[in-house]
Amino acid sequence: xxxxxxxxxxWPWNVAxxxxxLAVFRLFAVPIILILMAVQRKNNPHGVEEGYCLSRxxxxxxxxxxxxxxxxxxxxxxxxxxxGFQQDRTYWESSDYxxxxxxxxxxxxxxxxxxxxxxxxxxxxxxxEKSALAASIRSQLPYPEEAPPVGELFAMVDRDLKANGRWxxxxxxxxxxxxxxxxxxxxxxxxxxVVDETRTRRSGGRTITSRVLQLVLVDDRWQKHxxxxxxxxxxxxxxxxxxxxxxxxxxxxxxxxxxxxSMDESEREAFERDFRQKxxxxxxEAAQREILSEGPQDMILKxxxxxxxxxxxxxxxxxxxxxxxxxxxxGFELTPTRPVEGGGRTFRSLDCLIRAEEEEKILLLLxxxxxxxENLALALTTDARGAEKVLRGWLRREVPDLTGWDLRRVYSAxxxxxxxxxxxxxxxxxxxxxxxxxxxxxxxxxxxxxxAAAGLVDGTYQLVDLTHASGYxxxxxTAGDKMDARCTVEATKPEGEELxxxxxxxxxxEAAAWLTGYPRGEFLPGGRDWKRVKKPS
Amino acid sequence: xxxxxxxxxxxxxxxxxxxxxxxxxKEAFALLEKASAAGDGDxxxxxxxxxxxxxxxxxxxxxxxxxxxxxxxxxxxxEQGSALGVLVALRSGELTPSVQKKMPFESLQQAxxxxxxLAKEGDAFCQYIVGNSYFWWDFLRIQNKGxxxxxxxxxxxxxxxxxxxxxxxxxxxAFRGGIYFAANNLNxxxxxxxxxxxxxxxxxxxxxxxxxxxxxxxxxxxxxAQELEEAENFAEAARWYKESAEAGxxxxxxxxxxxxxxxxxxxxxxxxxxxxxxxxxxRDSEHIGSNNLLGKAYFxxxxxxQDYAKAYQLLTLAHDKxxxxxxxxYLAKCCFxxxxxxxxYGKALQYLNEMDWNxxxxxxxxxxxxxxxxxxAEDIPKGVAHLQKAASHTEAKEELLNYKKTxxxxxxxxx
Numbered sequence: 001x002x003x004x005x006x007x008x009x010x011w012p013w014n015v016a017x018x019x020x021x022l023a024v025f026r027l028f029a030v031p032i033i034l035i036l037m038a039v040q041r042k043n044n045p046h047g048v049e050e051g052y053c054l055s056r057x058x059x060x061x062x063x064x065x066x067x068x069x070x071x072x073x074x075x076x077x078x079x080x081x082x083x084g085f086q087q088d089r090t091y092w093e094s095s096d097y098x099x100x101x102x103x104x105x106x107x108x109x110x111x112x113x114x115x116x117x118x119x120x121x122x123x124x125x126x127x128x129e130k131s132a133l134a135a136s137i138r139s140q141l142p143y144p145e146e147a148p149p150v151g152e153l154f155a156m157v158d159r160d161l162k163a164n165g166r167w168x169x170x171x172x173x174x175x176x177x178x179x180x181x182x183x184x185x186x187x188x189x190x191x192x193x194v195v196d197e198t199r200t201r202r203s204g205g206r207t208i209t210s211r212v213l214q215l216v217l218v219d220d221r222w223q224k225h226x227x228x229x230x231x232x233x234x235x236x237x238x239x240x241x242x243x244x245x246x247x248x249x250x251x252x253x254x255x256x257x258x259x260x261x262s263m264d265e266s267e268r269e270a271f272e273r274d275f276r277q278k279x280x281x282x283x284x285e286a287a288q289r290e291i292l293s294e295g296p297q298d299m300i301l302k303x304x305x306x307x308x309x310x311x312x313x314x315x316x317x318x319x320x321x322x323x324x325x326x327x328x329x330x331g332f333e334l335t336p337t338r339p340v341e342g343g344g345r346t347f348r349s350l351d352c353l354i355r356a357e358e359e360e361k362i363l364l365l366l367x368x369x370x371x372x373x374e375n376l377a378l379a380l381t382t383d384a385r386g387a388e389k390v391l392r393g394w395l396r397r398e399v400p401d402l403t404g405w406d407l408r409r410v411y412s413a414x415x416x417x418x419x420x421x422x423x424x425x426x427x428x429x430x431x432x433x434x435x436x437x438x439x440x441x442x443x444x445x446x447x448x449x450x451x452a453a454a455g456l457v458d459g460t461y462q463l464v465d466l467t468h469a470s471g472y473x474x475x476x477x478t479a480g481d482k483m484d485a486r487c488t489v490e491a492t493k494p495e496g497e498e499l500x501x502x503x504x505x506x507x508x509x510e511a512a513a514w515l516t517g518y519p520r521g522e523f524l525p526g527g528r529d530w531k532r533v534k535k536p537s
Numbered sequence: 538x539x540x541x542x543x544x545x546x547x548x549x550x551x552x553x554x555x556x557x558x559x560x561x562x563k564e565a566f567a568l569l570e571k572a573s574a575a576g577d578g579d580x581x582x583x584x585x586x587x588x589x590x591x592x593x594x595x596x597x598x599x600x601x602x603x604x605x606x607x608x609x610x611x612x613x614x615x616e617q618g619s620a621l622g623v624l625v626a627l628r629s630g631e632l633t634p635s636v637q638k639k640m641p642f643e644s645l646q647q648a649x650x651x652x653x654x655l656a657k658e659g660d661a662f663c664q665y666i667v668g669n670s671y672f673w674w675d676f677l678r679i680q681n682k683g684x685x686x687x688x689x690x691x692x693x694x695x696x697x698x699x700x701x702x703x704x705x706x707x708x709x710x711a712f713r714g715g716i717y718f719a720a721n722n723l724n725x726x727x728x729x730x731x732x733x734x735x736x737x738x739x740x741x742x743x744x745x746x747x748x749x750x751x752x753x754x755x756x757x758x759x760x761x762a763q764e765l766e767e768a769e770n771f772a773e774a775a776r777w778y779k780e781s782a783e784a785g786x787x788x789x790x791x792x793x794x795x796x797x798x799x800x801x802x803x804x805x806x807x808x809x810x811x812x813x814x815x816x817x818x819x820r821d822s823e824h825i826g827s828n829n830l831l832g833k834a835y836f837x838x839x840x841x842x843q844d845y846a847k848a849y850q851l852l853t854l855a856h857d858k859x860x861x862x863x864x865x866x867y868l869a870k871c872c873f874x875x876x877x878x879x880x881x882y883g884k885a886l887q888y889l890n891e892m893d894w895n896x897x898x899x900x901x902x903x904x905x906x907x908x909x910x911x912x913x914a915e916d917i918p919k920g921v922a923h924l925q926k927a928a929s930h931t932e933a934k935e936e937l938l939n940y941k942k943t944x945x946x947x948x949x950x951x952x
Contacts, residue, residue, distance in 0.1 A: 045952050166938055166951055233942070241938045244931060300846045300877060310846035310877045337875035348879065429633070436683015443608050444633045451634035462685075 008043040009036075011050060011058050045167070052161050052172060052179055053154035057131040063121025070114030077107030128154070136182030139223060157183055168238035169229045171215065178242065180227030184217050190275060191218035191250040192242045193257035196232055215239060216257040218250075222268065224261055248278040299395060302333045310337075317391050324354045324362075325384055334394055339369050342399025350394045351377075352387060362387040366400075367410060378405035431455070432463035434479075449519060453477075453512035456487065468519055475518045477511045487511035490533075491518060491525040502530040542660065545572040546579045550662050553587065553594060555715030557755060558784045562598030573610065578619025583662075585610035586625065593718075595756060597787045597820075615640045620651035624666050627675050645679040656707065661714025668707030672722055676700045698734045717754035720745050750777055755786035762792065771802025782816070790817035791827045798830060798840070807840030825859030828852065836867050845877025865891040866899070873902050882912030897927040905936055908950075921948045 009017060017036070021029035047055020080103040084096070124131040129150035137157060138147040147153060160174035172179040176186055195214040200207060213229040215238055229235040243251055250260055250271070263271065297310040303320065312334070323329045335349040351365040364387060366378040382390070390400045429441045431452055441448065455461040456477055465476040475491040486505045491514070493500045502525035506514070517523045526532075542550075545568050552565035566587055572580035586593040587600045588607040594600060611631045614622025618641045626632040627645065642648045649670060656663040670676055674697070677683060687693040705726060711719035726735070727742035746764060749757025762777035775796045782789025794813030797806045811834050817827040832851035835844045849871045852864035869888035872881045886906055892899050900923040906913060908920025921940050927933035941951045 168951075237938055237941065240934060244935050244938075297843075297845050297876060300879075302846075308846040308850050308877075309844050311842060311844050335879060337878065338880050431634070433678070433681065433683060434685065435677075435681050436685040437677040437681060438683070439627075439630065439632070439678055441630045441633050443631065445635055447635040448633040451638070455634065 008040045008049070011055075014040060015061060046161075046170075046172060051154055051158045052165075053133055053137075053157050053183070054128060056179065057124040057128045057133050060121045060124035060131070063117045064125060065121075067114045067116070067118025067121055070110045070117060072114075074107045074110035074114055077103045077110060081107055133182055136184070136225065139221070140183065140185040140188055140219065166241060168241065169231060169234040171227050171229070171234075171238050173238065173241050173245070175245075178217065180215065180217070180225060182225045182227075184219055184225055186242070186245050188219040188221070189217055189242065189246045189249050190220050190271070191216070191252070191257060191260045192239055192246070193218070193252045193254075193260070194235055194239045195254050195257070196235065197254055217242070218257065218261050220272065222261065224257070247282075248275050298337045298397075300335045300337065302335065304330045304332065312395065314392055314395055317395065318388065321352065321362075321384065321387060321391065324352070325360065327354075330354055334391065336397060340394070340397045340399055343402055345399075347399060350391070352391065355381065360384065364390055365408070365410065366402075366405065375410040377408050377410045378402060379408045380405045426467060427469040428465070428467040430463070430465040431461050432465075434459055434462050436462075446516075446519075450516055453515040456515065457508045457512050464515060466515065466519065473519070475515060477515050479508065489514050489525075493525050500526065501533050502526055503533050504530045542579055542655065543572060543577050545569065545577065546583060549580070549583055550660075553583070553598065554662060554718075556753075557595045557598070558753065560785065562595075562600070566598070566600060573613070576617055578614040578617030578622050581610045581614035581617055582619050582622035582625050585614065585622075589629075595786075597755075597785050612636050612639075618642075620648035621663065621666060623648040624652055624670055624675070627678060628666075628669055628673060645681075649679045656710075659710075659714065661711045661716045661719075664707050664714060665711035665716040665719045668704040668711055668719060668722065671700055671702075671704035671707065672726065674701070694734055701731055701735055712749070713752075717749050717752075717757055720749050720754075720757065750780070753784075755781040755784035755789075758784070759786050759789055759792075762789075766792070766796075769802065771796050775803055782813075785820070787821060787824070788817070788826075790814070790820070791824060791830075794827065794830060798834070807834065809840075810834070811840035823854065823858050825855045825861060825863075828855035828859075829861075829864050832864055832867060836871075845871055847877070849877035862891045862893065865889070866896060869902060870898065873906075882906050886912060897930050897933065900924065900927040901930065901933045901936070904933065908936070908940060917948045917950065 008014075014036075018029075018033050021032055021036075025032065044050070044055075046052050047058075050058075081100060084100040084103065089096070120132070124133070128134060131150075134150045134153055137153045138144040141147050157174075157177045157179055160176045161172045161179060164175040165172045165179075167173075170180070174186075178184040178186060178189070193216040195212055195216060197212045198209055199212055200209045202208070213232055213235050215227045215229060215235055217225045217227075219225075229238070239251070243249070252260065297312075299312040300308060300310050301312045301316065301320070302308045309316075317334070320329065320332050324331055331351065331353040333349055333351045339346045339348050341347070346369040347366050348369045349367045351363075351367065353363040353365065355361040355363050360383060361381055362384065364380045364382060366380075368376045368378070370376075380386075380390075393400055427442060427444070429444045429448060429452065430438065431441075432438045449466060452461060452464045452466075456464055456479055459479070462479045463476065465474075467474045473492060473494075475489065478488045478490075480486045480488075484505070485508070487508050487510075488503065488505055489511050490501065490503045493502060504525065506529070514523055549565040549569045549572075552559050552561040566584070569580045569584040569587070573584050585607040587598070588603045588610070590596070590602045608631055611622060611626045611629065615626050615632065615636055616639045620642065623632065623640055623642065623645065626636065637645075640648065642651075649667075652663050653667050656667045670679060682696070684690065684693045687696060705723065708719040708723045708726070712723065724742045724745050727738045727740075727745075730737035746757045746760040750761035758777045758781035762774045762781065765771075765774035765777065775793050778789045778792040778796070780789075782793060790813045794810040794817065795801075796803055796810075797813065798810035799805065811831065814827040814831040814834070817824050818831065828851045832848045832855065834840050835848035835851065837843065848867065852867050852871075855861060856864055856868060865888040869885045869892065871877050872885035872888060874880070885902060889899055889903055889906075904920045904922075904924030904927065905911065906920070907916045907923065909915065917940060921937065924933045924937045924940075928937060939951055940948050943949055
């Protein structure tokens with residue numbers, strides 16, 4: 001039976017299908033089963049749909065199969081033992097006695113192993129209330145003997161993992177519970193130990209090495225729970241996660257856990273005392289922070305005078321509302337820091353306006369989160385009592401009963417653009433007198449330019465330098481000297497993207513005409529008498 | 538200009554320059570406007586300076602800044618025959634050929650002599666203007682001299698040195714007479730000298746602002762307090778900042794607040810610091826530093842009950858008006874967490890991008906935004922890279938646990 005949602009097979013159909021496939025396709029069923037298992041894992045990670053805990057206990061079904069396998073092996077060995085035992089041992093060699101002993105001993109061992117695995121597997125799979133996982137959850141409760149039925153126990157852990165769980169290999173860590181091979185309450189954890197060891201053993205003349213990756217958790221009742229990991233990085237991440245959850249727990253690696261676990265009673269007591277002290281210090285610091293902030297500050301009250309606060313209480317809102325009703329204020333706005341959802345809509349703020357035309361009447365505007373550039377709001381005109389009721393609920397992030405509210409379009413004033421800095425004129429008139437004295441002007445008139453031009457002719461100035469307000473049109477006239485009475489005129493001319501620099505020699509009167517005509521755009525350099533230069537002198 | 542300053546101008550100089558503590562700056566301004574309209578060229582000249590900002594007049598009289606009007610007034614004062622106006626126009630580059638033509642003086646020298654005569658009679662403002670004519674080399678234009686007027690460069694330099702150094706005496710007189718600006722120029726004269734003509738004498742500059750502070754100039758009290766603060770004499774600095782603030786000097790209360798807020802050299806008093814920031818904001822509601830620090834106080838609940846909405850409002854104002862990124866960390870955090878403002882990851886990201894300094898929380902917030910795709914397209918590797926930078930902090934560690942590296946080295950969300 002295949003579920004529509006997610007596409008995975010529920011227990012016990014998954015097992016039934018695997019067995020059926022094996023029966024039909026024998027060995028060839030293995031890749032199909034592996035694919036099916038991968039799909040199962042993808043669509044129902046960690047058994048979320050059936051419950052993490054139940055899924056974990058049912059996985060012990062594989063122990064039943066292993067148990068059966070061991071029992072079958074035990075039966076075979078016992079058969080060998082029985083045959084050997086029935087034989088005449090007169091001519092037996094020592095190897096025959098060894099065979100008899102091994103088959104008898106091995107058979108007994110396999111029988112015990114098979115029986116245990118079969119029993120444990122069947123117990124966990126078919127009787128979850130008796131499972132090791134359920135026992136471990138019970139052992140974490142304050143009064144294990146008063147533990148609720150297994151369904152509730154598992155639901156408790158599942159809820160936490162579903163809401164807050166993070167998974168590291170097969171270990172799930174929630175806010176309150178850790179689900180590994182067994183379950184641990186996080187606040188009971190006192191030791192988190194990472195075992196990452198390479199173990200070596202010799203068998204049949206061969207050296208076999210294996211890497212052991214385990215997370216050992218020790219709780220305040222000094223019980224240890226060990227969970228195996230496949231990937232070392234997942235093991236470390238799980239340990240880091242638990243270290244964040246229980247920062248005061250002892251951390252360690254490899255064999256350190258056994259030293260911690262085997263502490264004597266007085267050492268355990270001392271550790272526990274120290275742990276609790278650190279824990280209470282943290283709690284008091286957190287409480288201190290809570291006192292400082294005096295609440296979550298998740299609502300913003302904005303008054304019409306621009307005053308804002310996030311320290312919003314029901315009494316403050318009531319007071320502001322009263323001020324509004326008495327005419328001292330005209331309204332206010334209550335904006336939650338996260339939109340409030342209700343009735344299939346998302347609301348971003350509640351405006352409270354006093355209707356000037358109707359005494360004692362209050363207009364409430366419940367603004368919806370903008371969609372497609374449209375601002376909509378639900379409006380209700382009510383009296384003080386009605387408004388108070390809505391406001392009190394809104395403070396608790398509750399959407400009021402929307403019966404009687406009308407949908408309206410809200411127009412918000414466009415935001416004023418930031419004033420741009422006025423571009424400063426780059427006009428500049430520099431005058432150098434015949435004496436060498438100089439002056440610069442950034443504000444001047446055309447009359448000043450004309451006077452400067454006249455000054456060049458009558459010898460008052462030896463240099464006039466003029467930059468047009470646009471900043472790139474520039475002209476400079478330098479008076480002649482005893483050797484050459486002609487003036488030197490330098491000027492720019494826009495040439496596409498670039499600015500060309502030109503120079504010419506001319507009599508003072510002509511230079512003066514250029515000085516006055518150039519800013520008006522009457523003349524542009526570049527004619528026959530002009531020489532293009534790279535840059536001004 | 539009349540041979541003497543009019544009573545209106547004298548009164549205005551008193552309230553605008555010599556004794557700013559009278560608090561009658563605005564009345565003096567109105568008085569000048571009236572006198573200017575009545576044809577008093579000196580009034581037009583002083584009025585023009587009042588419109589040119591804090592480099593020409595104490596910045597906290599609250600006068601408007603209007604360069605265009607100031608230029609017109611200066612031209613008017615020249616036309617009205619104010620010798621002061623001529624020198625001030627010359628100094629400000631407003632004595633263009635056409636304006637100069639309209640002045641009722643035969644030469645600039647004549648105007649200068651008239652102002653000099655008043656300076657000699659003891660008028661501090663005229664002393665300052667005369668000092669400026671020497672300090673800023675205006676004497677060259679006044680005397681119509683240049684390097685071509687001298688047979689050699691050495692003689693020209695000797696002439697310059699002799700003239701420029703005359704400013705020192707005039708500035709001292711003006712300073713003692715009530716023009717604190719004169720000490721600013723003296724300070725420059727002593728510390729920087731003048732090209733290779735006047736050698737710096739920094740030792741003479743020492744104590745100038747202290748003297749001004751003791752003489753009661755609010756701006757010098759502020760400058761002196763800055764010197765003390767740099768010397769880490771915070772308690773004394775706070776005293777002078779407070780003096781200047783009480784006289785209405787802008788920034789004073791803010792500075793007192795900064796010292797008490799962090800308890801630098803004084804007993805920390807956050808509540809008092811907050812009251813100082815509030816006083817500064819009562820004077821200028823857009824004071825950037827005060828908005829920022831008061832915002833910080835509300836953000837952490839230091840000296841005031843914690844209030845994220847107030848913090849966000851103040852810090853936003855400082856950020857937008859002051860074009861500063863000082864408070865972007867707090868603003869980003871408010872937007873990221875939804876503290877005092879509706880939660881908005883896009884805005885938080887904008888503020889974080891303005892942060893040009895490293896902070897682990899910046900990386901943490903960027904990490905969360907990118908890895909979870911909050912307000913931006915999800916980019917787990919980028920988010921993880923940011924989170925790893927902040928990995929020594931619990932929050933980042935916690936967030937990093939939500940992601941894992943696949944066999945092929947790709948970061949994915951942990952299921």
